[in-house]
Amino acid sequence: MSRKKLIAANWKMQKSIGDAKAFADSLVSSVPNVGTCDVVLFPPFFAVPFTAKILEGSGIGVGAQDLFWEKQGAYTGEISGEMINDAAASYVIVGHSERRHVIGESNEIVAKKLKTAVEEGLTPMLCVGEKMSEREEGNAESVVEEQLKTALSGLSQTELKRVIVAYEPVWAIGTGKTATPEDAVAMHRFIRGCLGDDFGSDISGELRILYGGSVKPENAERLLGEEEIDGALVGGASLEVDSFLKIVGAVK
Ligand code: PGA
Helix, strand or coil: CCCCCEEEEECCCCCCHHHHHHHHHHHHHCHHHHCCCEEEEECCHHHHHHHHHHHCCCCCEEEECCCCCCCCCCCCCCCCHHHHHHCCCCEEEECCHHHHHHHCCCHHHHHHHHHHHHHCCCEEEEEECCCHHHHHCCCHHHHHHHHHHHHHCCCCHHHHCCCEEEECCHHHCCCCCCCCHHHHHHHHHHHHHHHHHHHCHHHHHHCCEEEECCCCHHHHHHHHCCCCCCEEEECHHHCCHHHHHHHHHCCC
């Protein structure tokens, strides 16, 4: 089954509203060059509605970088799925490694967020990935399997079909160290195998598995040329329009 590639920009806690609008404006004018893949931007919360307004009708998607699992109430500082919808965004990142390892989100918290995201009609991008110590101890696959199983087990078949998985080895994020295409492909195959075992071949054939971790114009073509790699979640190299467009252009 052929899966359409997707290139996503995760700006993390970077870019003002003005910077985000300028980026979106310039991306929209480059749309004819964007090619045949899906493109999604994940600005910081405040910039989401402004970015969405500019991208309306362009075919480029917008998402939030996180959400809370409750639908509303006394949760100071949190953002609900409904608020994300209200800001005209349709995607949301769930379980990014910075949330897992800097903020301390457990697999169980990630599972609750994922369930809420699909219930709210959002398209979640579920991030999984091992730390360097876990890889060195030979536990990379078991860590990723546990992250996947805990997050996905509460979803129905219909909900599962909406999920996008992003494999992001923690040691490759923001470090300049990219997994070799061989390592990335091996883990993508492993993830697809887990999806097949747990949820059947429909789900495993359909779900997109992106790679993230120091993707840049110099390595994008090689990574995205792999049939197993259905796109990229790009941090640092997505902050400048030129380098982001080069990565988008690397999808053949
Ligand atoms: P990076 O970040 O491209 O800067 O390594 C990727 C991510 O955290 O999603």
